[in-house]
Amino acid sequence: MIILGVDPGLTRCGVGVIEAGAYRRLSFIHVDVVRSDPKMSQDLRLLAIYDGLVEKIERFAPDTVSIERVFAQENRNTVLGTAQAAGLAMLAAAQRGIPVALHTPTESKMAITGNGKAEKIQMERMVSRILGLNTLPKPADAADALAIAICHALRPAGALQGGEREQHLTDAQRQWALASQNAARQRGVRRGM
């Protein structure tokens, strides 16, 4: 099972991809940061982040996209851009019928270090150890995206947070996703794409 983790952000959006095998054996596949230029207008920045996320999702074809949950009380200067980047990751997954899971940073720290208030360096070391890396994951700030992916793989069996959909869509959800894909395809045909 491939899990693609997203640490959302408008300037830097972390993406980490892992494979979860039998007995919760986890292996590293990819880590990177999708960027947008703060000098561009907001709409073009969102387009850059969306295109970058779509490229990652299509390249790694994850079974689940695991995204860090954004809270309204976070830093006022960045929270709206962060929420919008998270929204684009959800959209990109939903357009492809891929289930989305949302996890809080505390859940991620708990799952990985057993301590919901773990320091960043502790998290990076544990992420490296869990994935069998010889060095700390680079770029450092994308380690959070790997952590969110690992968190989803290691979550207690049957755990379901609000907003999390599990591996299987309901019939209504699957029909919706398929209808949306068909509509997109037909738009593409009409425009000669």
Add this chain to the structure above:
Amino acid sequence: MIILGVDPGLTRCGVGVIEAGAYRRLSFIHVDVVRSDPKMSQDLRLLAIYDGLVEKIERFAPDTVSIERVFAQENRNTVLGTAQAAGLAMLAAAQRGIPVALHTPTESKMAITGNGKAEKIQMERMVSRILGLNTLPKPADAADALAIAICHALRPAGALQGGEREQHLTDAQRQWALASQNAARQRGVRRGM
């Protein structure tokens, strides 16, 4: 010049379309609300709003998409969903190379009634009068979307808020938008869309 106004929201997203002719003569084209079901998961709700906005943008082919600006200090329960809906409207416009303008509710009230603290009913009456409607615009809560479109048409000549791009993209922005469209088209071809 066709202007499509968006009053962003995750449950109800207002869309109002007007035409701005010579001498700032404005005429009504369309008003509606794009909805998502609050019982669905957040990713599928975002997909529903995005698909609805794309349908409106492709149907009316606006020259500008004018969106109500979202502030971090707004209602904590809804601000993230509102910001995400605004982000999807920006994405849908940017994907089609359509310029985006952001206007605050105060700017909209000032432009339409001359009073930045105008009451809702005052706004609805003025929107009706400006567009030459015989009744108040329906649905009532989509009047805000028409107001944001009118605000863009009536803004002081040369006014440019932060984050607003005017009618003409810079060369770099146009190249980016074209590159993104081409990438989307090629992905479509690869997937047999």
